[in-house]
Amino acid sequence: MTRFLRRQGWVAGLFALLVFLFVITKLIQPGYGSGDFGSLARAVLPYAFAVAAQTVVVIAGGIDLSVAAMMALTSVTAASMMNGASEEYAFFVVPFVLAMGLVLGALNGFLIVITRVPDIVVTLATLFVLQGAALLVLDAPGGAAAEWLKATVVGTMPIPYLPDWADAWVPKALVLLVVCLFIVWIPLRRSRLGLSIYAIGSNELAAFRSGVPVARTRIVAYALSGLFGALGGLSLTISTGIGAPIPGPYLLASVAAVVLGGVALGGGKGGLLGPIIAVFVLRLVRTDLTLLAIDPNVTAIIEGAIMVAVVMFGAFITIRGRPAGATP
Amino acid sequence: MTNSATLPQPAPFGRRLKRFMADRPIIPLIILLVILVMILQILRPGIVNERWIANTAKFAIPLAILAGCQTMTMLTGGIDLSVGTVATMSAFIMATQIVNQDPAVACVLAMLPALLIGLVNGIGVGVFRVHPLIMTLGTSLIGTGFLQVYQRTVIASGARIPDFLNWLGTGLTYGFPNALFLFVPVAVLIVFTLNRTGFGRLLYAVGDNEHAARLSGVRYWQVVTALYVISSLLAGITGLLYIGLIKAPSLSLAEPLVLPSVAAAVIGGTSIFGGRGGYMGTIIGALILTVLTTLLTILHMPEGGRRILFGFIVLFVTAAYLRIIEDR
Amino acid sequence: MRRASVTYCCIKTGHTTRDPNALTSNPLLDATGVAKNYGAVAALRNASLSVLPGEVHALMGANGAGKSTLVKILTGAIRADAGRILIRGEVSDVRSPAAARRAGLLPVYQEPALIPDLNVLSNLRLTGTPVEPFRAWVRELGIPNLDIRETARDIPLAVLRVLDLARALAVEPDVLLLDEMTAALPANLAEKVLEVVRRQGDSGRSVIFISHRFVEISALCDRATVLRDGATVGVVDIEPGIEEKIVEMMLGARIEKTSVAAARMANETPAAKDSHPRLSVRNLQLGTKLHDVSFDLANGEVAGVVALEGQGQDELFAALAGSIRPAGGTIAVDGAPVKFSHPSDAIRAGIAYVPGDRTEALAMQRSVRENIALPFSAAPRKWGPIKARRERMVVSSAIGRLQIDTRAQGEVQRLSGGNQQKVTIARWIAADARTILCFDPTRGIDVGTKQEIYKLLRELAGLGKSVLFYTSELEEVQRVCDRVIVIFGGRVVDTFPVELADEPALMRAAYGLPRGAREDVGILADVRPASDTEAAP
Amino acid sequence: SAEGKYTIGISNTVQGNGWREEMICAMKAQALASGEVAKLNIAHRNTDAAGQLEDIRNLISAKVNAIVVNPADPAGIKAGLEEATKAGIVVVAVDQAVTEPSAYIISNNQEQYAYLGAKWLFQQMGSKGEVLYMRGAAGASADSDRDKGFKKALAEFPDVKVAQEVFTGWQQDQGKQQILSFLATGTPINGIWTSGIDNVIVDALVEQQAPMVPVVGADNAGFVGQLNTVKDLVGAAVTNPGSIGGAGVTLALQILDGKKPAQQTVLVEPQLWENATDEGKAKLKAAADPSLSPEWPVSISIPDWTTYTKEQIVACKGPGE
């Protein structure tokens, strides 16, 4: 138990914060119910995928500035492919777009490995490239999404043996998120590949000496980031029914949530759960600000202050927690 | 880490040339700039004239100063993403306060948020050891929020661009942009600081090997706090210059300069990992980016294609440059 | 104390029952002519090593002889510049640790190779190590209740080393390469390790065993390959009394010159020593590393510190330099007690620290001049314009004094190791520090440079400065020091006037043995260091 | 005016742009002036369609009576608007159309905006010559609507050619840099059409002492001022009133009060104020307002749709503030 708290203390604290926020929300708006929770889940969806994409590379000791552009490109690709196409065609579009994300992500990693240019610069360059490509696919928002795809995030999931009122708290969007993220993540995390990703972020030399193929692992990490980015892009298309070539605010949000979620920017530490909870926290804060009808101009201050305060707090407790005599 | 460079050996011409370039990294950069200008001249014969040069300088200057902030912070292994917000804030405050304040008072008021944000950044990074990316991102969010709140209180009073900023931003003297009157001293000061002052030394030392600096008696937090304050003040000054150039205060005035300022420093050969680089290279980097922007504007190409090209050129330039200077 | 030696004796006895034919078969691993250069530093020049099946083979050599480098080359962690490696008679092309693993070679490096942020179980998965055998080995190695979900970062170094070993053992390697496996272990764990290694040899697998402890070598190994300055100087069978010969081979010609008076360098007339010491340390304590360290350092004195690896000398120097805060005890400078919370405090008190690892002390991409002048700019009031002429004067006088080769002064990283080392010292000459803490300043530098550094330290003493000088090369002690402090297990165990500090005496003291006559080297095998047993958890 | 009975939610996805700020202020001023609104609930930030969906759903959770929305995309927020209607909330889209059939739309006609200005410009150019086409943000729906209008006008004037097409991103600095680069090439042009980044263009022409050509822009205070004062400048401002926000609030309140409009869509047609004729000059003189922020459109009210005073919109205070 103590180890759990020590190891997962940050995530647990974050979860407590989330619960606290739910209580606050219920106090502000007594009518807040399962439908509203469904809205939250749908709002979380693209952010969560963006943050997952960022988390993987940060754990591997890198950073990906092209996350939002990747989402834009995959979103417009999906939307324009499905535009005017049959419902069944979408069965082909989805894997195609996912594969595209995977390949483009791998390309990011490949460029980093062969050019030896810092990853922040490489992904900055690919940010422009992907953005440009998105504009070539669609020069204005447009396209369409198959109805069955849209239906995957609307409504709730009937779960056998569960009363209806409980079902109501299981929005399909949440199920989709959990399925997509954790089907990839949990087996990965347990696998040798996943461990390798942690290893190269934690200590590249030790990883190499433990027999980890460092370059290949880095490429895989970026490929996974691309895959999650493509999922994010798809989720945008699914929830809006269109594709937009201008990237949304997902890059900065993803970096912020990664750090809030307890993943060290140096790499090697943390997991996916923390950042996902962080996304829920950030979205719920926004809901509360809207419910409270706070002056919209103040919301940016509050969001920025929360980010800085939480990260400073985290830095503070790690400084305090260091053994005496150790140097920073 | 250790090189065989100390062993004298007859080297083939190519190697000697490479060594020569590696020792003077500014030369390949200048060659690159000249090539770009030549391409421009070929695409649009006659474009490269006195007027065009003055224009290019006008736009390169604010970018170059902000890139100076990035250069200095990157030398220590950091980055300052709040420069855009700081510049915007001081520009906006200047334009609105000048309406009913003495110019001197307006200037002081305009620089106040710069000072504050710099201080907070410095303390966050230097004392709390928050990652500079997160710290400066957070303060820039907060700054933007405050600016929006502020904006509402001054809408009634309107805005005006003081004449001296107008003169500075757009005026020409004997065909030279007046902005040079600001830029030349600032550039000289930055170059002097980096090369000829104790503080400049420490920036390199801290970024190269923080531990070594510590063993030499350097207190990290002092250096970093001073650094981020200076960076912020420079950004504030840039904001004043920029508003004189653009003449329309808006809440996102200098935001588009942030990523290019990082790119200019990187292209100019400053290592994002710290310890290596200089301001002369950054200035050329800013010129390269400005010319590149013109070049892409001139090209008859869809917007998407332009962005793709931009991304690839940035990546290519950085990779080529790394190859040239990396001498092994 | 007794019990330990009995255990050793028993293992040794078991050994004799082994099939003698095993040793006569073809070598399992055979390396010849291996060379590796790091820039101007030759880590290996001409190393060879041949290991038979079922053999426990010692790899010996002074610090910096190239043992670790050879292990890294054999296991694919780095690539050799030259040399041929045969595994089971076939030319091997081990390009990566993973390939070495497949070839049946498993190393335990000098630095722990567990990934710090992963738990033990994950570390096992990462390397494809079977868990149950690992657990069995861990128990065998004397750690009964390991929690394999503990994160590697949270595990004490000694245990980490054992886990590293168990992880290697679990895949049943043909050749196990152990680089100073026992150096950081308390006695009880070290014992278990030796036991296990012995059995490994008995079961027909080979072990390459690196250690500076003769007790272990003689108790455990069949043969030893001795390296000196990157080259193999001989292979010997381990038999009683062989220690003397090995020491001789390791030290080479140097052993001839160890008579006390002969090698004294410069400055035959030590500066007049004040009655009150420059630096006095009392009861210094730091975690498990330093217990009760007390000594004085006089003005104009070079005091040598001699210790085996990991006896607390690193922490002692760091504490005196203000790099880490001691848990207890006092430090006084010129009689006034001081407390350091940052190296700058120590520097203000006139104490300069030259760390052993020069990469810790130098901004590698900056010029010689900047590196030397760095302390001048440290305080905020010195952040302004640099007085260039003054600086050039001070710096070039320091450069001249140390005769630093300035042909590549633009970037320190292009200097040779020896010249880099000189820069770390020149910095404090320029800054005119009154007390200099030199931690193994001659590590990895050539003979000529060493001489210069000895001379310099003597000159500094002549100028009335105080020098605390840790060295891993015992021979240096007589050349440089006025007095020697021997540290063992975090305590000052002995203090020699330099006249008595010949190498055998120092070595004996450093191993925690009482002072004795030279002929008694043979007792090495019978005695275990006292505090090792106390340090056991 | 204390007895407000409605809560109105507002959703906007562009922040920090003068036009949008005026729109928000118009909404607040109109809500206050109407006396029927107890509280405004404003979600106002930079985001995309998905972010706007989130805001709309949050407004639904907040149980507002009506939502006035400036859509990030016509189709992209359909699902959210549909949910709002189902929850009994009146939905009014301002500025741009939406595809959700249950929503009411009161909008500036973007296609018409471009058509009107371009047509006037091409006539000024004598139906021939080269035009510099300075668009807005690549990929934005308002930009592509305007492009349709521009292309329609272009098709009517076969001798007018586009010398250069650039995207200003609706950013002043980019627009200025682009026009300066362009002027430096010395390429002759006969007219400039801008998508609202206009005053910096005139500034550049003046600064560079370039030959004045007709310029078409929007009715931003800065540009309107220039049309009145800059020597030799012939140009036109096409109205694109940010005060459409106030009209949206009015429409929402009318529907809440049971006065449904005849059609779902109310289009506010743009007007063109030019300084080539005396009649036009008079209109411009009347419209000019140097006291406003130069980025604010001068058409701060829309007859029949807004009832606040200039002081109220400039004060930018909503009910309860």
Ligand SMILES: Nc1ncnc2c1ncn2[C@@H]1O[C@H](COP(=O)(O)OP(=O)(O)OP(=O)(O)O)[C@@H](O)[C@H]1O
């Ligand atoms: N990465 C490196 N760069 C430069 N020099 C190196 C490097 N690694 C080792 N050396 C040098 O190579 C020589 C041999 O080092 P090695 O680590 O093999 O010694 P060792 O015999 O294991 O010593 P010890 O007993 O102290 O562990 C030393 O002089 C060392 O300074």
Ligand SMILES: Nc1ncnc2c1ncn2[C@@H]1O[C@H](COP(=O)(O)OP(=O)(O)OP(=O)(O)O)[C@@H](O)[C@H]1O
């Ligand atoms: N930039 C420098 N380069 C070389 N040596 C320097 C430099 N700065 C200071 N020193 C050395 O450090 C000593 C003290 O420095 P400095 O000349 O700045 O003294 P100061 O300002 O008079 O002294 P104080 O530290 O008491 O204010 C000098 O004797 C000089 O040798």
Ligand SMILES: [Mg+2]
């Ligand atoms: Mg050793």
Ligand SMILES: [Mg+2]
């Ligand atoms: Mg070693």
